[in-house]
Amino acid sequence: MKITAIETYLMQVGARPAIAGASRPSIAAEADFRGSRNWLFVKVFTDEGVYGVGECSGWPRVIETAVKDYASILVGEDPTHIDRLWQRMFVASMGHGVLGTVGGGALTGIEMALWDIKGKVLGQPVWNLLGGRFRDRIRCYGHAKTPERAHELMARGYKGVKVGFTGAVDVDVVAGIREAVGPEVDVMVDAHGPSWATPADAIRVGRSLEPLDLLFYEDPIAPENLDGLLRIRDAIDVPIAAGERVSTLWGIRPYVERELVDVIQPDTGRAGGITQMRKMAAMAEAHYITMAPHSGSLGPVAEFAALHVMATIPNALMLERVEFDWSGRYEVVEPVLKIVDGHLPVPNAPGLGVELVIDEITKYPSVRNVSTMPVDDGWSYEKGTVDENVYFQTRLSRARKLKASK
DSSP: OOEEEEEEEEEETTOOTTSTTOSOTHHHHHOOOTTOOEEEEEEEEETTSOEEEEEEOSSHHHHHHHHHHHHHHHTTSOTTOHHHHHHHHHHHTTOTTOOHHHHHHHHHHHHHHHHHHHHHHHTOBHHHHTTOOSOSEEEEEEEOSSHHHHHHHHHTTOOEEEEEOSSSOOHHHHHHHHHHHOTTSEEEEEOOOOTTOOHHHHHHHHHHHGGGOOSEEEOOSOTTOHHHHHHHHHHOSSOEEEOTTOOHHHHHHHHHHTTOOSEEOOBTTTSSOHHHHHHHHHHHHTTTOEEOOBOTTOOHHHHHHHHHHHHTOTTBOOEEOOOSSOGGGGTSEESOOOOBTTEEEOOOSSBTSOEEOHHHHTTSBOOOSSOOOOOOOSSSSOTTOTTSOOOOOOHHHHHHHHTOOO
16 A cells, blocks of 8 residues: 555635635634634545545644645655654654644644554554553533533533633633532633743732632743743642643653643644654653643544544543534534533544545635734733733733732
8 A cells, every 4th residue: 555645625714704605604703713723634545545634733824835745755655654654754854853833733634644544444443553442432621711601511511611811811700610610620721821921920820720729720821931830830739731832752841851730731733643642641641740632723633633542541631622613613524523421432433533524624715824913902911012022011010910919
């Protein structure tokens, strides 16, 4: 069996009704990603008619070019020699451990598709090729910023709720969610690694969050500020989670070796592939760290891959599940996975167990992959500076925005 071609399918998520072919005008109203979200799917074809599918994240419009470059050294190769082909791509791009999310995303989508091919050829689900599974369903958490939304998740069986912020963390909102769900449901906070937040800011917020018994506090500061993360870890009594913005084993290494976090969160679309994620999990296991893959901005193919990985590692914590951001995610693949009692089933079909619906994907052509600035609501940034990259703010302004000084 030989690889004959690799094709990419790039789409805009949250397409405006003005984009020709949008299947339902209501879709755009469900989530406005300000032009920032694209999904990039990959198909690897073989001379025996078997193909595999994968998904890349990180910067999809740029990653598409990287995938096409990799195709030039993969055509004619045996797709079942997954690790050897991964190493060939890695070395060819001169990664040396610091490939970045663009290279990591390209490697991920292709490697994911190779596993899909191998599973289909052998008639086995990917999890069975990875040593078998610990569990046949994966616990998931959802997203909520209001008590009403949290109650909706609980009614669907969820036992975990994450409260995410793109500006300052509002501790009062988190407290409202905790009160709404009670003590038996896990609550998490995602600060999204704000570039303007200092370690002192994050510590101040973290101490305010301590009484709320969080499962974890995610990306309290910018992900490259590892020394700052160490300060935060030592200063607050809240578990820390991070790792979604790095790729490959080398990217996650300092988080684990320095024990900066309690939970690693590799992104299933840019971590480097299924094998890399399992290596990350093994490294974390040796440091008593759990893994909860990031999938908040990913499409549905990566979710299938995450389920196979989570089924096969002992230190799986929970999987992020985005259901209500955009209904188009249920149109671009088959089958559609459904939550049952707060869990997703681990697929049993050969390979990954998912297929692309190309006709639906092509209805949403990519326009751009960078976001417009948010509305200046006077909360997340200093008034009148929403179009600036604000790294430092005055002490009183920070205190007011952080809502941690009473």
